[in-house]
Amino acid sequence: MPTDEEIYGASFPLVDKLRLLAEWAPLIGRLQSVMSASSPHEQALAITKTLQWAAGKSGGTSIDDEAAYHLEAILKSPEGKAFFDWVVQKVAQA
Numbered sequence: 001m002p003t004d005e006e007i008y009g010a011s012f013p014l015v016d017k018l019r020l021l022a023e024w025a026p027l028i029g030r031l032q033s034v035m036s037a038s039s040p041h042e043q044a045l046a047i048t049k050t051l052q053w054a055a056g057k058s059g060g061t062s063i064d065d066e067a068a069y070h071l072e073a074i075l076k077s078p079e080g081k082a083f084f085d086w087v088v089q090k091v092a093q094a
Contacts, residue, residue: 026053040088041081048072 004010009020030050037043048071055064074080 041075041084044075044084045072048075 009017012020030046030053034043034046034050037046048068052065052068052072055068058064075084
């Protein structure tokens with residue numbers, strides 16, 4: 001059974017740790033854009049951009065790329081934004 005250090009990369013050589021950090025560093029910037037969004041809708045759009053970036057890392061399949069693309073298209077449409085705003089309002093009232 002692998003140890004926590006092996007699972008989370010603590011036992012990786014320094015060069016591998018730096019390569020991993022450089023590869024995933026853009027995620028930090030994308031998460032900052034989620035946190036700094038001015039409205040729930042803007043946050044949702046930033047989350048879809050983050051999902052698109054993460055889906056691009058999967059490499060072997062395109063279904064996650066397509067799903068994130070369609071989700072963004074729905075949220076950007078007037079109907080999608082209205083539905084999203086309605087859901088947020090209902091959740092806030094609960």
